[in-house]
Amino acid sequence: MIDSDWSYYDHKGRLIDKLSSNEHLVYKVDICWRFRKNKQNGEVISFWRDNIDPRFCPVRAAWRITMRSQRLNIDPSQPLGQYFDHNHGRMAFMNSVEVEHLLRDVAKLTTNIADDNLIRQ
Numbered sequence: 001m002i003d004s005d006w007s008y009y010d011h012k013g014r015l016i017d018k019l020s021s022n023e024h025l026v027y028k029v030d031i032c033w034r035f036r037k038n039k040q041n042g043e044v045i046s047f048w049r050d051n052i053d054p055r056f057c058p059v060r061a062a063w064r065i066t067m068r069s070q071r072l073n074i075d076p077s078q079p080l081g082q083y084f085d086h087n088h089g090r091m092a093f094m095n096s097v098e099v100e101h102l103l104r105d106v107a108k109l110t111t112n113i114a115d116d117n118l119i120r121q
Contacts, residue, residue: 003069003076005032006062018066029062 008016011027032044047058054060069080072091081094107113 001031001034001080002078003066003074003080005034006030006066006080007032008059008063008066018070023060023063023067026059026063029059031062 003018007030008018008021008026009028009030010016010025013028016026027049028046030044030046032042033040035041036043047062049059050057065080069082072082072084074080074082074091079093082091083094084090085092
């Protein structure tokens, strides 16, 4: 996904400018899924702000990703899933192996499982 695939709206449905707004004004994010396994390419899915449990709010998560891409000066035509790799001193793309490692580490911490073989099924 690239920056233009994500559109943010306030509580009145007005489009929010990503450069001049703040997280507290964002009520909804529309994400355009350009390429889907189910062949519904270009489908737009809306996510609304979750004020009951902000830790799992999809709108806040999307906003943080957008703000991080701006801080890292990621070209708007490039994928948002990038980060600065301190080990190699360059930008890198988030990939499935890294996501798997992160999820495995979280599972170890939250379930107290020490054996990697028990986590991977």
